Every structure is written in C-alpha cells, then in structure tokens.
Amino acid sequence: MNKTTIVKNLFFVMCFFVLTLNQDIKAQIVIGAPNIGFGQACANESFNTYYVSFVFSPEAALSSSNQFSIELSDADGSFASPTVVYTSAAGLVTTSPATLSFALPTDTFGENYRLRIKSSAPVATSSGSPTFAAYYKIQDSPFSINNLISTASYCAGGSYLLTIDNPGNDMNDSPLNYPNLTFKWYRVTGPTTFVFVADGESLSVSTPGTYFVETDYGTCTSDSYSNRVTVSESTSGSTTDIVSSLGNPFCPDGGPTTLTTTSGNSYQWFLNGEAIPGAINQSFETTLSGTFSVSIDLGSCTTSASIVLDSEGFTSSINVDEVNTIELGDTLYVEVTTSAQNPEFQWFLNDVIIPGATENTFDATEFGNYKVVINQTTGCNVSEEFLFEIEEPINPFPSVEDIPNLISPNGDGINDTWIIPNIYVSGTNTEVIIMDSYGKVSLKTTNYLNNWPENEIKFNSVNPVFYYVITTTDNKTKKGSITIVK
CATH class of the missing domain: 2.60.40.10 (Immunoglobulins)
Known part of the structure; x- marks a missing residue:
C-alpha cells in the first residue's frame, strides 16, 4: 500500500470518530433535582394529586420517543427499589422547565420519602428531592372505641x-x-x-x-x-355515669332512649328506687321520666350510677268510653285533658276531619267512629290520639213474630242470641225453660231478657241442639228445639 492510500484511510477513520463523538455528545442531557413545592403529602380518597417541577438541558438532545418518569423512593428515602408514580407519553415533554403531576400509592406511609426524575431517550436520572412526609390516609373518618x-x-x-x-x-x-x-x-x-x-x-x-x-x-x-x-x-359504693342516647331531656316521639352505663360483670336497673324486673343488661330502653339508677358489679368491687331523666312527652285523658251509645237526636259531650305544651286538637269522624273542631271539647251527635289527635307544639313535637265509637243503642226486645229454632252466637251482632216474641219476655211473667239434649236445664226464668246463651257453647263434631218450653200465665205452652250453628 502506498503512502497516499494510508493517509486517505487514516483521514476517513478520524472523520468517522469525530462524527460519532459529536452524536454521542448531542445525545446526552442533564436533569436537575426535582422541585416538589410541598413539605408533606397527605392524600386520601378525595384528594391525591401532587405536582413536581424540574429542568433539563439541552432540549435538543431529547428523542421524539422520550418519556419522563417520576420515581418515588421507599419510606427511608432509598431508590434501591423505587416506585414509578408517573410516566409521560412519548414526546409529550419537550421544553424546560417542565411540571408533571402524580398520585401517591395507597400503601404510602412514612416521613422520609424522596422523588427523582428519569428520562428514557436519552437515558438520564436526576438526583433525589429533599425528603418529605407522605401518607395515603386509607381510613380518614371518625371511629368508635x-x-x-x-x-x-x-x-x-x-x-x-x-x-x-x-x-x-x-x-x-x-x-x-x-x-x-x-x-x-x-x-x-x-x-x-x-x-x-x-x-x-x-x-x-x-x-x-x-x-x-x-x-x-x-x-x-x-x-x-x-x-x-x-x-x-x-371502690364499693362509688358513683359513675349513665348516658341517655337521645339526651336529657329527650323527645319520646323518636322512640325510647337507651340508657347505658359503664362496663361490668352484671347489672340491676332501678326506677325511682324500685328494681325493674328483667333489667339486668348494660343498657336499658325507656320512654319514661324519673330517677333511673343501676348497680354495677365490677368484680372485686361494686359501683352505681344515677340519672334524673326527663321525657318531654305528655299525658292525656278522655272522659268517654271506647264504645258509647246515645239515642237518635241526643248529644255526647267529649272532653280531652292534657299536659301538652301549647296543644292543638283535631277531631275526626270516620277518618274525615270535622271542620272547626279544634278545641279540647266536642259535642258529638252522629253515630260513627271518632278520633281526636293532640299535638304538642312547643319543645318536643309529640302527638297522641284517642279513638272512640258512638252507636245507636240495641233494642233488647225487638218485635218478632215467630220463635226462632236456630241461632249463631259468633259475636257478629247478628242472630247471636235467642230472640222471642215480646209476649213471652220480661214483664209478662212467662216461664222460659231451655234444656240440652240430655235434659239438663240451661236456663229457667220468668224474666227472660232475650240474652240466651250468655256463656260460650262448646262445639264438637255436630251442631248442638237445645229444647225449650215456654209456659204463659194462663198455662198455654210452646215447645220446640234450638239448633246452635257457628
């Protein structure tokens, strides 16, 4: 090989090395330490977004496929096994400075976490951020003990x-x-x-x-x-507390209040000094006012607790019976007495409001089903009601022509008793005898009131049959049978 050829080859190698070195230098970037901008990260289900900023250089060194990642250290600040909490899309971040967001993993729990930034193309890693406390509060509501x-x-x-x-x-x-x-x-x-x-x-x-x-x-x-x-x-004989679940005083329209005392081995509750039968649990429900106390066995000693409980309810009374009778055209005077505060009254007939009937008294003239509602309007809003009925009196001696041979004493108000013509009833001195099928006398009277049978008759497999003998004062006699059906 001549000298000219050797020089040319050496020149080519040097140019290739310079070009490669230039490309390698161009492909390197430096990422600055992340700026977290917070001293602690306290996340929960409703809030878990945090931001980190960083700078990098040169911008031109980034490949179009580059992705930036945020790595979270362990609770001691070590990046030996970091957790990636965010990765950007390829080519998304191209200018410096940059800001990215991330969320804490649900198992984050400690005081010395750090963050760092990594790039993928070219590969580079920042130094770690300052340490910070970070917790994901997986349970973040009040609880009971x-x-x-x-x-x-x-x-x-x-x-x-x-x-x-x-x-x-x-x-x-x-x-x-x-x-x-x-x-x-x-x-x-x-x-x-x-x-x-x-x-x-x-x-x-x-x-x-x-x-x-x-x-x-x-x-x-x-x-x-x-x-x-x-x-x-x-110590034995000392006093502890009782707690009322609805407070004291309490409003009984929300149901009974629950009285609860301290934990013990056994209990006995008292009302106004008298033991309440069966009240031997840690809690006791009541709607009453009064002084409630409880004896508590703690094992090596006994203690007691007491509360003067005030129910904001009221008591009421009405001056008529549940069922009342009046003659047609007569009036029944009805009066309600109550301890309710600022009471209001509303009267009803057959579940229909009686217009204008808003006082504690009412003159009832019609037959039917009545109701009066008392409302306490001051303090606890409690109501109470009374039901009563007014009916036409039953005529014990209705006019009938024939002596019946069948009755049905089932309490429905129809054919319940043996009703006979008025010429044989009370006031006529007629003797009426009723016997069962064995001849045992069930009734013998000269003052019959149309009221037999007065007592319940037992049924077996067949309907019972009774026999009657009616004898007038002039010795005229009527005889026959009476079949009892249900």
Missing part, C-alpha cells in the same frame, strides 16, 4: 381495657379493617391539650383520665380519631 360508651370504671388496684370497636359498619368505619394501620393513644390534659400514652390497637388503663386514640399518620393531620372515654377508679 368502647362501643361509644363515654365512661368506664375499674376497681382500685385493677385496670380497664379500652379497645377499638370492630367489625365496622355503615356508622363506624373501623380502622382495624385496614391491617397496615397503626395507632397512638392519648390522655387529655386540658380543653385542647393531650399527651401521648402508648401505641397499639388497645390500651390498658390504670390511671383515671379521659382517653382517645388516633390512626398514626405521622405529621399529617386527619379525621381518623375516636370518641373520648373517661375512665375512673371505683
């Missing part, structure tokens, strides 16, 4: 165990349904202050005080906290 009972007691030298209620339901989303959660218990020291006591799903209390528990979301605040329970130390 101690079955929502606000008081508890333990005997001197003992303790009381407070626990988070489980399982949850529509009214109580128990955090115990989420296995990865942890909890912190606190004791109240003032109206707005409290001190940490212990970690865990339960707390054994041996120091009197008011306690509650929160789900541990680190420096993030949340609504995942419990009700407060006041725990006291008891």
